[in-house]
Amino acid sequence: REAIKQLVAEGLAVPAEGARGAQVAALTPDFAAELIEVRAVLEGLNARLAARRRDAGMVGRIRALLARGAAIPADGPAEALAALNAAFHELLADAGANRALQELMRPLRERTELVFRRNSAERAGPDWQEHAMILTAVAEGEEELAALLAARHVHRAARG
Numbered sequence: 001r002e003a004i005k006q007l008v009a010e011g012l013a014v015p016a017e018g019a020r021g022a023q024v025a026a027l028t029p030d031f032a033a034e035l036i037e038v039r040a041v042l043e044g045l046n047a048r049l050a051a052r053r054r055d056a057g058m059v060g061r062i063r064a065l066l067a068r069g070a071a072i073p074a075d076g077p078a079e080a081l082a083a084l085n086a087a088f089h090e091l092l093a094d095a096g097a098n099r100a101l102q103e104l105m106r107p108l109r110e111r112t113e114l115v116f117r118r119n120s121a122e123r124a125g126p127d128w129q130e131h132a133m134i135l136t137a138v139a140e141g142e143e144e145l146a147a148l149l150a151a152r153h154v155h156r157a158a159r160g
Helices: 004-011 030-053 056-071 078-096 100-118 120-139 141-158
Strands: 014-015 022-023
Touching: 030 078, 030 100, 030 120, 030 141, 056 078, 056 120, 078 100, 078 120, 100 141, 120 141
Parallel strands: none
Antiparallel strands: 014 022
8 A cells, every 4th residue: 555655656657447456657758758857857866966976986887887788789689678778877876976866767767667667668779878978077067068969968868
């Protein structure tokens, strides 16, 4: 029961009509577009904060993750690519070191993942290139560039 309440609170489920329980929340194209707009802004803020903090250890961890992602062929296992992509965004959030932002982003990432998954095969190569560009800006402390690249990445990934 508590798990269902949590899913409803995060917008991932809606209470079932006339019955106990819940059902998966519909994601209309218009609402998906709105979620992408919000995610782009917040990912940009996160990248800006990561660039401001420039934690060398965290940059090294993200760089190692990028190497693993780039080594998987574009037609490789979709689940492996999706997991590494999610890990990149989580590590970047860790590098941003803003707990409030991290708490806002987790459910938003989960909701928008449905939008991105449909484009995952054709986006595998460009995603890793864009991730590398974001990380370079973060490592160099280029806050504005990191924010711009992260927001652009979200929009491009959503378009496919």
